[in-house]
Amino acid sequence: MLKQPAMGDRNMSRRLKASLFILLIVSSAAGSAVAQNDPLPSWNDGAPKKAIMDFVGRVTKDGGADFVPVEERIATFDNDGTLWNEQPMYVELAFTLQEVAKMAPNHPEWQTAQPFAAVLHHDMKAMAASGDEGMMKLFLATHSGMTEEQFEQTVSEWLAASQHPKFKRPYTECVYQPMLELLAYLRANGFKTYIVSGGEQGFMRPLTEKLYGVPPEQVIGTQFKSQYVMKTDAPVIERMAGVLSIDDGPGKPENIQRFIGRKPIAAFGNSDGDIQMLEWTGSNAKPNLELLVHHTDAGREYAYDRQSSMGKLDKGLTEAAEKHWVVVDMKADWKVVFPGPNAQN
Amino acid sequence: MLKQPAMGDRNMSRRLKASLFILLIVSSAAGSAVAQNDPLPSWNDGAPKKAIMDFVGRVTKDGGADFVPVEERIATFDNDGTLWNEQPMYVELAFTLQEVAKMAPNHPEWQTAQPFAAVLHHDMKAMAASGDEGMMKLFLATHSGMTEEQFEQTVSEWLAASQHPKFKRPYTECVYQPMLELLAYLRANGFKTYIVSGGEQGFMRPLTEKLYGVPPEQVIGTQFKSQYVMKTDAPVIERMAGVLSIDDGPGKPENIQRFIGRKPIAAFGNSDGDIQMLEWTGSNAKPNLELLVHHTDAGREYAYDRQSSMGKLDKGLTEAAEKHWVVVDMKADWKVVFPGPNAQN
Numbered sequence: 001m002l003k004q005p006a007m008g009d010r011n012m013s014r015r016l017k018a019s020l021f022i023l024l025i026v027s028s029a030a031g032s033a034v035a036q037n038d039p040l041p042s043w044n045d046g047a048p049k050k051a052i053m054d055f056v057g058r059v060t061k062d063g064g065a066d067f068v069p070v071e072e073r074i075a076t077f078d079n080d081g082t083l084w085n086e087q088p089m090y091v092e093l094a095f096t097l098q099e100v101a102k103m104a105p106n107h108p109e110w111q112t113a114q115p116f117a118a119v120l121h122h123d124m125k126a127m128a129a130s131g132d133e134g135m136m137k138l139f140l141a142t143h144s145g146m147t148e149e150q151f152e153q154t155v156s157e158w159l160a161a162s163q164h165p166k167f168k169r170p171y172t173e174c175v176y177q178p179m180l181e182l183l184a185y186l187r188a189n190g191f192k193t194y195i196v197s198g199g200e201q202g203f204m205r206p207l208t209e210k211l212y213g214v215p216p217e218q219v220i221g222t223q224f225k226s227q228y229v230m231k232t233d234a235p236v237i238e239r240m241a242g243v244l245s246i247d248d249g250p251g252k253p254e255n256i257q258r259f260i261g262r263k264p265i266a267a268f269g270n271s272d273g274d275i276q277m278l279e280w281t282g283s284n285a286k287p288n289l290e291l292l293v294h295h296t297d298a299g300r301e302y303a304y305d306r307q308s309s310m311g312k313l314d315k316g317l318t319e320a321a322e323k324h325w326v327v328v329d330m331k332a333d334w335k336v337v338f339p340g341p342n343a344q345n
Numbered sequence: 346m347l348k349q350p351a352m353g354d355r356n357m358s359r360r361l362k363a364s365l366f367i368l369l370i371v372s373s374a375a376g377s378a379v380a381q382n383d384p385l386p387s388w389n390d391g392a393p394k395k396a397i398m399d400f401v402g403r404v405t406k407d408g409g410a411d412f413v414p415v416e417e418r419i420a421t422f423d424n425d426g427t428l429w430n431e432q433p434m435y436v437e438l439a440f441t442l443q444e445v446a447k448m449a450p451n452h453p454e455w456q457t458a459q460p461f462a463a464v465l466h467h468d469m470k471a472m473a474a475s476g477d478e479g480m481m482k483l484f485l486a487t488h489s490g491m492t493e494e495q496f497e498q499t500v501s502e503w504l505a506a507s508q509h510p511k512f513k514r515p516y517t518e519c520v521y522q523p524m525l526e527l528l529a530y531l532r533a534n535g536f537k538t539y540i541v542s543g544g545e546q547g548f549m550r551p552l553t554e555k556l557y558g559v560p561p562e563q564v565i566g567t568q569f570k571s572q573y574v575m576k577t578d579a580p581v582i583e584r585m586a587g588v589l590s591i592d593d594g595p596g597k598p599e600n601i602q603r604f605i606g607r608k609p610i611a612a613f614g615n616s617d618g619d620i621q622m623l624e625w626t627g628s629n630a631k632p633n634l635e636l637l638v639h640h641t642d643a644g645r646e647y648a649y650d651r652q653s654s655m656g657k658l659d660k661g662l663t664e665a666a667e668k669h670w671v672v673v674d675m676k677a678d679w680k681v682v683f684p685g686p687n688a689q690n
Binding site: 223 | 602604
């Protein structure tokens with residue numbers, strides 16, 4: 001730090017004064033370099049980056065017409081396909097299928113009962129035929145019947161031992177670098193960043209602090225029922241095989257209201273399951289920003305939208321044009337996709 | 346702020362030096378006065394105050410054996426009977442009964458259907474006979490069928506127009522001054538303060554920021570079902586006549602896990618409905634503090650415990666002794682009960 005000379009000082013040597021003068025120039029140059037630093041270096045210059053930075057500039061400008069007080073700067077992010085990769089299948093589904101295989105020896109009935117038999121015999125057609133209901137059966141069977149702590153440990157161990165089939169890196173490194181910068185940029189500007197995802201809360205929470213800097217109390221997801229039980233030594237919370245709330249589609253604004261109790265001023269998603277969250281945010285009387293990540297990059301990541309079974313973006317793409325939502329063209333707008341030196345950039 | 350003279354300065358006048366010396370003394374005295382300021386002036390010196398201050402001192406002492414990082418300093422507070430008055434009936438019940446009367450002209454069937462008839466005809470015996478189930482019917486009838494915003498406005502208007510039958514002041518002034526100081530003291534020491542109450546979330550949230558400095562996203566309560574609906578002009582969230590989660594007894598730790606995802610290190614309650622929240626907090630491997638407010642002050646407030654129909658404290662009083670929970674004797678431990686010059690002190 002540069003120490004300013006005291007006002008009344010007249011005996012300072014010329015040499016010292018000269019040094020200080022140079023220091024002042026360097027310091028001032030550094031200061032302006034910091035001010036001009038790009039908070040979103042992995043974003044190409046283009047409409048999405050400009051829209052984000054204009055919005056943040058407006059809502060944080062003290063005394064400006066669009067100023068929003070800090071406590072109302074709520075930003076909500078979908079997770080799968082918005083903050084990290086969701087192809088060829090949701091990370092949580094990959095976990096679920098492996099857990100079914102791991103648990104199968106204790107469940108001989110799964111050899112014939114659907115959708116478990118389909119998973120164990122790699123029968124993709126039967127699995128698809130079981131639909132959302134079948135998927136929920138798989139989730140409930142693998143996500144319940146243990147305490148919260150036990151489940152957290154199972155998830156953490158699986159993540160440490162697994163990797164993405166295409167990118168050959170841990171799933172935890174398949175997060176989107178431009179979105180990490182966006183999270184940090186918003187927080188640096190007083191935003192409280194939340195995850196609002198269809199993923200199950202207990203699956204996401206062991207990850208979100210480390211991956212995204214989002215603490216557990218700012219993670220909203222699909223919730224299963226739970227039960228407080230007093231054991232002989234200590235109480236535990238047991239995960240039950242029942243759905244309390246599905247955090248997808250209309251469930252997203254319902255859960256935002258239930259958990260946060262404020263309407264966001266910014267919302268980020270990538271699929272039709274995010275439409276209602278973006279609509280809800282767009283109905284805020286305060287200035288607001290809605291953004292969809294469009295996966296257009298078959299080389300560095302994946303290209304999919306209206307026909308995809310995971311992260312389908314069909315109605316949302318149509319609605320985005322009508323409602324002036326920002327659409328990120330991943331291939332054109334992102335300089336890099338994943339963080340680190342091994343990124344497929 | 347006191348500006349330090351630069352090291353190399355030798356020509357400063359004696360007068361300026363003398364002034365600075367005086368400023369230094371004043372500044373140092375002010376600093377030590379701040380340090381010695383009592384953060385809990387409405388608490389008499391006694392075991393509860395000492396336990397609170399010892400605990401906060403230990404968990405905030407950097408490098409100490411009992412240090413707890415800021416992000417884990419979660420404190421949860423019951424509301425009715427812990428932060429504000431709950432006699433002769435819960436504030437929300439007073440609201441509910443008046444709403445039933447207000448809505449009755451549109452519900453001729455209520456003249457004969459229980460528990461509504463009991464309310465309309467002031468039949469306390471029939472009302473008591475309807476039990477928890479009857480109470481829930483009253484809550485659902487008065488708390489659903491409107492949007493969140495409409496309900497918030499109804500609650501705010503009722504609170505502005507109502508007063509406590511004994512204290513002849515608005516319910517919003519029947520908060521406990523010593524607990525307001527405790528909330529502020531914990532927050533000043535890096536704690537995140539949550540309300541975890543049996544009261545309905547939408548009823549509490551219009552109040553908590555102004556009364557307690559607790560923002561809506563840190564208010565956990567009983568939750569009704571809700572439904573996101575896209576109207577022609579804008580989306581709304583409608584309150585439905587169904588219970589999603591009752592935030593009382595075992596529901597408190599279940600909801601703490603669901604909303605916060607961390608175990609508290611401090612919990613404050615006053616009734617048997619808080620037992621599980623205190624047990625859960627007491628099972629934290631980190632240092633922790635559990636406290637019950639015992640209403641012993643028939644003069645300044647109310648005296649009740651094991652036999653009370655509202656805020657019954659029976660099993661909790663027994664358990665407190667076994668588990669070394671702090672029990673506040675309201676009459677002995679609190680210098681004042683309510684804030685402001687008109688307090689019944």
